Amino acid sequence: MDKQQLFENIKRKKTFLCVGLDTDIKKIPEHLLKEEDPIFAFNKAIIDATADLCIAYKPNLAFYESMGVKGWIAFEKTVKYIKDNYPDQFIIADAKRGDIGNTSAMYARTFFEELDIDSVTVAPYMGEDSVTPFLTYDNKWVILLALTSNKGSHDFQLTEDANGERLFEKVLRKSQEWANDDRMMYVVGATQGRAFEDIRKIVPDHFLLVPGIGAQGGSLEEVCKYGMNSTCGLIVNSSRGIIYVDKTEKFAEAARTAAQEVQAQMAEQLKRVINNQ
Amino acid sequence: MDKQQLFENIKRKKTFLCVGLDTDIKKIPEHLLKEEDPIFAFNKAIIDATADLCIAYKPNLAFYESMGVKGWIAFEKTVKYIKDNYPDQFIIADAKRGDIGNTSAMYARTFFEELDIDSVTVAPYMGEDSVTPFLTYDNKWVILLALTSNKGSHDFQLTEDANGERLFEKVLRKSQEWANDDRMMYVVGATQGRAFEDIRKIVPDHFLLVPGIGAQGGSLEEVCKYGMNSTCGLIVNSSRGIIYVDKTEKFAEAARTAAQEVQAQMAEQLKRVINNQ
Numbered sequence: 001m002d003k004q005q006l007f008e009n010i011k012r013k014k015t016f017l018c019v020g021l022d023t024d025i026k027k028i029p030e031h032l033l034k035e036e037d038p039i040f041a042f043n044k045a046i047i048d049a050t051a052d053l054c055i056a057y058k059p060n061l062a063f064y065e066s067m068g069v070k071g072w073i074a075f076e077k078t079v080k081y082i083k084d085n086y087p088d089q090f091i092i093a094d095a096k097r098g099d100i101g102n103t104s105a106m107y108a109r110t111f112f113e114e115l116d117i118d119s120v121t122v123a124p125y126m127g128e129d130s131v132t133p134f135l136t137y138d139n140k141w142v143i144l145l146a147l148t149s150n151k152g153s154h155d156f157q158l159t160e161d162a163n164g165e166r167l168f169e170k171v172l173r174k175s176q177e178w179a180n181d182d183r184m185m186y187v188v189g190a191t192q193g194r195a196f197e198d199i200r201k202i203v204p205d206h207f208l209l210v211p212g213i214g215a216q217g218g219s220l221e222e223v224c225k226y227g228m229n230s231t232c233g234l235i236v237n238s239s240r241g242i243i244y245v246d247k248t249e250k251f252a253e254a255a256r257t258a259a260q261e262v263q264a265q266m267a268e269q270l271k272r273v274i275n276n277q
Numbered sequence: 278m279d280k281q282q283l284f285e286n287i288k289r290k291k292t293f294l295c296v297g298l299d300t301d302i303k304k305i306p307e308h309l310l311k312e313e314d315p316i317f318a319f320n321k322a323i324i325d326a327t328a329d330l331c332i333a334y335k336p337n338l339a340f341y342e343s344m345g346v347k348g349w350i351a352f353e354k355t356v357k358y359i360k361d362n363y364p365d366q367f368i369i370a371d372a373k374r375g376d377i378g379n380t381s382a383m384y385a386r387t388f389f390e391e392l393d394i395d396s397v398t399v400a401p402y403m404g405e406d407s408v409t410p411f412l413t414y415d416n417k418w419v420i421l422l423a424l425t426s427n428k429g430s431h432d433f434q435l436t437e438d439a440n441g442e443r444l445f446e447k448v449l450r451k452s453q454e455w456a457n458d459d460r461m462m463y464v465v466g467a468t469q470g471r472a473f474e475d476i477r478k479i480v481p482d483h484f485l486l487v488p489g490i491g492a493q494g495g496s497l498e499e500v501c502k503y504g505m506n507s508t509c510g511l512i513v514n515s516s517r518g519i520i521y522v523d524k525t526e527k528f529a530e531a532a533r534t535a536a537q538e539v540q541a542q543m544a545e546q547l548k549r550v551i552n553n554q
Contacts, residue, residue: 024383062376062383068353068391072346096376098400099339100427100493106301106339114345123375125402125422127429145402150377152404155451156444161436167444174432216377 001090001118002139003182003207007231009055009088011274014267016232017259018056018092018209019046020239021078022063029247039067039074042251044081046243049252053259056090056235057082058209079115090235091117092143092209098123098130105133112137119143121187121209124171128178135179142184146171147199149189149212172202181206188227190218190236196226207233213262214241220262224269232273238262278367278395279416280459280484284508286332286365288551291544293509294536295333295369295486296323297516298355299340306524316344316351319528321358323520326529328363330536333512335369335486356392367512368394369420369486375400375407382410389414396420398464398486401448405455412456419461423448424476426466426489449479458483465504467495467513473503484510490539491518497539501546509550515539 010016021043025033028042035041047057059078064071082089097107097120111120112134119141122131134142147157147168157168165173172186181203188199190212199208208227212218213236220236227234242262246254287293298320302310305319312318324334336355341348359366374384374397388397389411396418399408411419424434424445434445442450449463458480465476467489476485485504489495490513497513504511519539523531
């Protein structure tokens with residue numbers, strides 16, 4: 001999917017919501033445990049209930065890997081289900097990979113060739129040759145960690161160099177030498193508030209993947225105020241705040257209601273972008 | 278496995294070699310492709326040929342993930358084979374994971390509970406709460422990226438802060454607040470030469486996992502000169518330089534010969550540690 005298509009989807013559906021599929025066997029409704037593949041059964045129900053309200057799904061690899069082979073099967077089935085039934089969805093493999101060149105190339109092969117996923121989250125610590133192998137595929141995206149939503153983001157990402165540039169700013173600046181806003185996005189946590197202003201000075205046109213609303217406490221309004229640009233420029237993720245609001249047989253309906261609430265707020269925020277076109 | 282056991286293995290076997298199982302279906306000998314599980318068949322032969330010459334195995338997750346479900350099966354079988362047949366081996370899941378707390382906890386569950394692996398490599402970019410979930414298991418280790426072997430290590434890891442402290446030094450210093458040398462190791466590339474001197478000033482007692490000899494060009498002699506401490510303190514990895522030296526039916530013998538050469542050099546280097554005891 002290219003940037004224009006993504007923006008068209010956002011305008012058409014009046015949402016920039018990404019539903020995070022952090023599917024944990026210990027948290028899904030009990031009645032699903034008798035299914036042959038409970039993880040996939042859960043995902044399928046969530047996807048069917050929310051697909052018209054979001055433009056992206058983000059399976060978090062950790063949750064699938066923790067189930068071993070069964071988890072991988074559920075992950076692959078989930079990706080295939082989305083692609084077959086909702087081909088306008090942007091799929092994000094939230095994997096936070098990054099390794100030396102030949103290893104990153106293997107990860108790229110997994111996500112982009114084997115699974116034909118649109119994008120993968122990548123950690124920048126190992127630098128250019130750990131990221132560029134992901135950039136050689138047409139219409140596939142790297143979503144590079146910049147300023148994350150967690151408390152630990154303060155440990156290293158905010159470290160200033162001798163010129164006063166913070167590490168996450170250096171990541172934003174340096175990585176633009178590797179790819180432009182047609183192939184790269186950045187992770188910026190919703191909990192980072194006004195840092196979005198500083199970030200937009202460095203990457204005015206890029207899409208940002210924004211986790212951290214809902215369970216982690218970030219504010220959608222603040223994210224839009226400081227982070228939205230003329231092509232929206234935001235994919236805002238919610239995981240626990242949507243998929244786990246109810247644990248009865250009505251979990252999918254409840255997820256839909258939660259997603260509807262977010263979508264309505266997003267439609268409101270999008271007015272300024274759409275009206276300005 | 279605790280630090281003392283690891284050092285005992287090193288002294289007894291006169292080696293601190295880790296064999297990297299970067300097993301790529303495109304690189305293994307052709308005759309194995311007719312096996313039911315070619316990746317596992319290759320690993321099994323390599324392990325049987327080298328187990329007395331090394332103290333650790335490091336499967337690189339990227340290579341298994343790129344094969345999807347089949348790859349995960351091969352990975353799990355490999356881990357089980359090592360544990361069943363060579364229980365003195367220290368197993369490193371080279372995964373370079375690191376995510377927000379609840380996600381890192383899922384990864385920790387995968388590697389430490391489900392698979393009972395000794396250690397996992399972790400990326401530090403997301404800070405404390407992305408690392409600490411891996412530190413709650415007895416006799417399990419985090420191997421944190423500090424100064425990696427690749428060219429891209431210069432992009433961010435060497436950035437100096439206002440006080441002249443480089444990012445990798447900050448990672449070494451800060452992470453000691455989270456765990457000591459009984460539970461934490463660091464990745465330092467063999468290509469980093471004299472940086473080992475600086476690193477030993479900050480972490481004199483920790484084990485370092487050192488990739489980058491062989492195909493990547495690092496020197497074992499230099500690594501030992503600047504990096505060895507009184508309990509050896511080094512686990513030196515070789516992957517391509519051992520597992521892919523021959524692609525005929527004699528691949529395992531050739532791997533053994535390559536491993537023997539490295540082991541002989543290591544035995545020589547270990548004299549100074551063992552003689553000083």
